[in-house]
Amino acid sequence: MKVNHVVEGPPEGEVVVLSGSIGSNLSMWDPQVGPLISAGFRVVRYDQRGHGRTAVPDHPATLAELGGDVLELLDTLGVERAHVVGLSLGGMTAMWLGRHAPERVGGLVLCCTSARLGTPESWRQRADDARARGMAAIADTSIGRWFTADWLVAHPDLGREYHHMTAATPAEGYAACCHAIGGMDLVPDLPEITAPTLVIAGADDPATPPEGHGDVLAKSIPGARLEIVEQAAHLGNVERPERFSELITTHLKAVR
Numbered sequence: 001m002k003v004n005h006v007v008e009g010p011p012e013g014e015v016v017v018l019s020g021s022i023g024s025n026l027s028m029w030d031p032q033v034g035p036l037i038s039a040g041f042r043v044v045r046y047d048q049r050g051h052g053r054t055a056v057p058d059h060p061a062t063l064a065e066l067g068g069d070v071l072e073l074l075d076t077l078g079v080e081r082a083h084v085v086g087l088s089l090g091g092m093t094a095m096w097l098g099r100h101a102p103e104r105v106g107g108l109v110l111c112c113t114s115a116r117l118g119t120p121e122s123w124r125q126r127a128d129d130a131r132a133r134g135m136a137a138i139a140d141t142s143i144g145r146w147f148t149a150d151w152l153v154a155h156p157d158l159g160r161e162y163h164h165m166t167a168a169t170p171a172e173g174y175a176a177c178c179h180a181i182g183g184m185d186l187v188p189d190l191p192e193i194t195a196p197t198l199v200i201a202g203a204d205d206p207a208t209p210p211e212g213h214g215d216v217l218a219k220s221i222p223g224a225r226l227e228i229v230e231q232a233a234h235l236g237n238v239e240r241p242e243r244f245s246e247l248i249t250t251h252l253k254a255v256r
């Protein structure tokens with residue numbers, strides 16, 4: 001799979017891969033690129049398969065395939081080892097990499113994510129909705145999980161931009177990644193992850209709340225630490241950009 005990506009930052013910097021959520025594209029990481037480059041990192045961000053400018057697969061995706069896309073991208077770029085920062089589906093991809101390709105992973109930052117989310121049936125239903133009702137309807141619902149109501153009132157233009165991001169995602173690409181989440185159970189893998197890991201959860205995240213999601217990761221991954229960010233829903237890196245960037249860069253500077 002040819003993965004659409006952008007590389008920015010000093011060529012000699014340690015590489016940080018940014019992996020995004022379902023219904024997003026690589027621009028969801030705009031707030032973190034400047035701070036990471038200022039901290040000396042080389043930033044690689046990419047579109048998940050079926051999202052943004054990465055092609056829609058002809059079959060339902062698995063987490064192993066999403067992780068494999070990152071490994072292939074690192075091979076293409078000639079990068080042996082990278083830090084991986086992922087949010088939601090991106091965090092799941094990051095955990096898969098930490099478990100199955102530990103030699104390729106430096107530090108991990110797992111944002112607003114989970115080791116087991118919903119049921120296969122609930123994700124099948126979401127995929128069916130995407131196909132039947134269209135992506136604008138999916139965006140109408142997900143925007144209320146991505147951001148708090150107060151933030152949406154204060155940032156109407158950004159709210160529209162992120163709504164458009166999901167609405168513009170191909171329904172089949174979205175459905176393919178619903179299958180990856182529905183088929184995922186990373187719980188048994190967590191104790192096997194050896195990368196130094198920071199878990200960040202949004203206090204107001206209705207999709208992957210700290211309780212039962214971020215706290216499980218932090219308890220089960222050896223040595224992991226949990227930070228809960230106030231006034232942040234699911235796309236906490238956009239709603240609280242300075243705090244997320246500070247936590248991410250501080251962790252990655254400490255482990256490099």
Ligand SMILES: O=C(O)CCC(=O)CC(=O)O
Binds near residue numbers: 023090
């Ligand atoms: O964002 C993800 O990758 C999964 C969680 C989710 O579906 C949140 C949403 O878009 O409503």
